[in-house]
Amino acid sequence: MSNDVGLGQMLEVAVAAAREAGALQKQKLWSDFSLSFKGEVDIVTEVDRACEEMIVNRIRSAFPSHSFLAEENLYADGDPAWRWVIDPLDGTTNYAHGFPWFCVSIALERQGELTLGVIYHCMMDELFTTTRGGGAFLNGAPIHVSSRQPLRQSLIATGFPYDAARGNENNFRNFFELQLAARGVRRAGAAALDLAYVAAGRLDGYWECKLKPWDVAAGALLVREAGGTVTNHKGEPHRIDDHRILATNGLIHDEIETLLERAEKAEPVL
Numbered sequence: 001m002s003n004d005v006g007l008g009q010m011l012e013v014a015v016a017a018a019r020e021a022g023a024l025q026k027q028k029l030w031s032d033f034s035l036s037f038k039g040e041v042d043i044v045t046e047v048d049r050a051c052e053e054m055i056v057n058r059i060r061s062a063f064p065s066h067s068f069l070a071e072e073n074l075y076a077d078g079d080p081a082w083r084w085v086i087d088p089l090d091g092t093t094n095y096a097h098g099f100p101w102f103c104v105s106i107a108l109e110r111q112g113e114l115t116l117g118v119i120y121h122c123m124m125d126e127l128f129t130t131t132r133g134g135g136a137f138l139n140g141a142p143i144h145v146s147s148r149q150p151l152r153q154s155l156i157a158t159g160f161p162y163d164a165a166r167g168n169e170n171n172f173r174n175f176f177e178l179q180l181a182a183r184g185v186r187r188a189g190a191a192a193l194d195l196a197y198v199a200a201g202r203l204d205g206y207w208e209c210k211l212k213p214w215d216v217a218a219g220a221l222l223v224r225e226a227g228g229t230v231t232n233h234k235g236e237p238h239r240i241d242d243h244r245i246l247a248t249n250g251l252i253h254d255e256i257e258t259l260l261e262r263a264e265k266a267e268p269v270l
């Protein structure tokens with residue numbers, strides 16, 4: 001059935017779902033919502049769960065045969081040829097602390113290939129959309145990665161895993177090298193928005209480790225469609241189940257990759 005349905009219609013459904021979830025996020029922010037612990041540091045709020053339910057229900061009612069990979073729940077198998085990859089609320093720690101930097105991220109894979117992506121930042125009412133081969137857009141206007149280089153004059157971003165205090169892949173050595181080499185490194189706490197900002201040319205590059213497919217699926221397609229380069233830390237083509245990502249405007253990619261390689265071979269900071 002799904003083969004008859006145009007990509008445009010799928011994008012419309014994804015946008016409606018993202019906007020609906022975003023509205024709930026905005027409404028509940030700074031209210032008294034409940035939260036629980038997934039790990040020592042890693043939390044989930046009732047808003048994460050409610051948003052996921054909302055998004056999955058909306059997409060499922062339009063495309064009942066499709067399958068889902070979403071952060072908060074396992075879903076019964078559907079047609080593996082069409083898989084939605086969903087982070088209902090990227091930036092949960094920010095959200096739980098009332099720090100208004102978070103988003104919804106929804107992507108669709110067709111036969112394992114990213115085919116559309118939507119990232120919605122409700123607090124700024126910014127909707128990033130992309131379809132494979134169709135370009136990248138912010139609130140309907142085309143976006144493109146920056147043309148800034150070299151790294152010394154670039155603003156880049158990263159994030160740290162929840163288990164950074166314990167893990168051997170805590171990103172601290174990478175951060176140390178890149179903070180010294182770039183104009184600045186930001187750490188805002190929502191991977192999907194970091195990628196959207198690279199696509200929009202507001203950041204020149206972004207790298208991170210220990211990510212999950214739902215953190216990067218929509219953003220990786222967005223960056224590529226905005227003319228950027230997305231690889232793992234070795235410069236190999238990025239797949240969404242790679243846990244390391246490097247996404248840039250293309251012009252500073254090699255510089256960052258070289259520093260990451262050097263840092264990843266060095267003694268860990270912690």
Ligand code: IPD
Pocket residue numbers: 087089090091092093158159160161162188189190191192208210211215
């Ligand atoms: C997290 C955010 C954060 C990144 C973490 C992710 P969540 O996702 O994207 O920026 O550094 O690695 O797990 O838990 O807020 O959806």
Ligand code: CA
Pocket residue numbers: 087089090091191214215
């Ligand atoms: Ca996430």
Ligand code: CA
Pocket residue numbers: 048071087088089090091092
């Ligand atoms: Ca999340």
